[in-house]
Amino acid sequence: MFERFKRNWNRRGLKDETYAWMFDPYEGDEVVVFDTETTGLNTKKDAVLSIGAVKVKGDRILTSESFEIFLKPDKEISAESIKIHHIRPCDLENAIEPLEGAKKFLDFIGNRPLVGYYLEFDMAMMNRLIKPWLGCELPHKQIEVSGLYFDKKIELIPQGNVDLRFDSILRDLKIPKMGQHNALNDAIMTAMVYIKLQHTIKLN
Numbered sequence: 001m002f003e004r005f006k007r008n009w010n011r012r013g014l015k016d017e018t019y020a021w022m023f024d025p026y027e028g029d030e031v032v033v034f035d036t037e038t039t040g041l042n043t044k045k046d047a048v049l050s051i052g053a054v055k056v057k058g059d060r061i062l063t064s065e066s067f068e069i070f071l072k073p074d075k076e077i078s079a080e081s082i083k084i085h086h087i088r089p090c091d092l093e094n095a096i097e098p099l100e101g102a103k104k105f106l107d108f109i110g111n112r113p114l115v116g117y118y119l120e121f122d123m124a125m126m127n128r129l130i131k132p133w134l135g136c137e138l139p140h141k142q143i144e145v146s147g148l149y150f151d152k153k154i155e156l157i158p159q160g161n162v163d164l165r166f167d168s169i170l171r172d173l174k175i176p177k178m179g180q181h182n183a184l185n186d187a188i189m190t191a192m193v194y195i196k197l198q199h200t201i202k203l204n
Contacts, residue, residue, distance in 0.1 A: 007139055015135035019106065023139050026111045030057045031143065033115040033191040034105075035183045036122045039073065039081045043124040047073055048098065049087050051105055051126075052183030054191050056115070059199030061191045067108045068184040070095040086181055102129040113141040117166055117190045120144070145169075145190055148197045169193055 011023050034053035040046035053067040070087070072095045082088060096104075105126070116122050119142055127137040146164045153162045153172075163169075170177055170189065173196045178185040 010136045010139055013131075013134075013136040015133075019134060022106070022111050024111055026113060026141070028112065030055050030062075031113045031115045031194070032056075032109045033187050033194060034067075034109070034122065035116060035186040035190060036125050037087055037183045038125055039077065041121070043121065043128065046125070047071070048101075048125050048129060049073060049077075049092070049095075050183045051101065052185070052187040053105070053108060054184070054187050055112070056191050056194060059195050061188060061195065063188065066184060066188075067105070068182075069101050069104060071098045071101045072096065074098075098129050099133055102126070102133065106130075109140070111140065113143055114138070115143045115145060115190065115194050117145050117169075117186075117193070143194070145193045145197070149173075149193070152197055173197075 055062040
């Protein structure tokens with residue numbers, strides 16, 4: 001009941017009814033796996049620099065329908081920040097305005113469920129972009145892959161500690177680590193984790 005109240009309250013904040021479809025029940029068979037690269041880990045102060053996302057349909061990762069954008073930062077990127085996100089000023093030469101990026105992201109995800117690793121953080125960062133503009137937060141169903149992994153693993157070691165670090169999950173599921181660290185590659189690896197925990201992996 002609380003979730004329904006929270007959703008209805010969120011819906012009332014929507015400023016632009018052309019985005020009312022976000023609140024419609026999703027009836028398809030796809031999810032969107034996404035990841036962000038940010039200037040830091042403070043959801044109240046830091047900014048999104050890039051968003052990577054990919055659609056998953058059944059047991060297929062639709063790499064041909066991937067999504068990757070870079071957003072203009074509101075201030076100069078520090079050297080310490082680059083160590084976190086590995087995005088250099090030259091990578092942002094064709095970056096777009098954050099609001100434009102938020103609109104493109106919504107167009108890509110539709111009202112599909114959203115999947116991620118440490119998804120709460122990525123959702124908080126996206127809501128920082130979206131709420132001042134739309135007046136509401138993303139209402140999409142959320143699926144956290146570390147939670148799926150924990151539920152599978154704890155059945156085997158009910159008295160043990162489950163290592164939920166991303167690299168550890170990749171190793172345990174025998175998923176190859178993609179070379180370049182960026183939002184899109186991280187989203188694809190997360191999609192592999194999601195599928196491995198439910199289906200067999202197919203790439204197209």
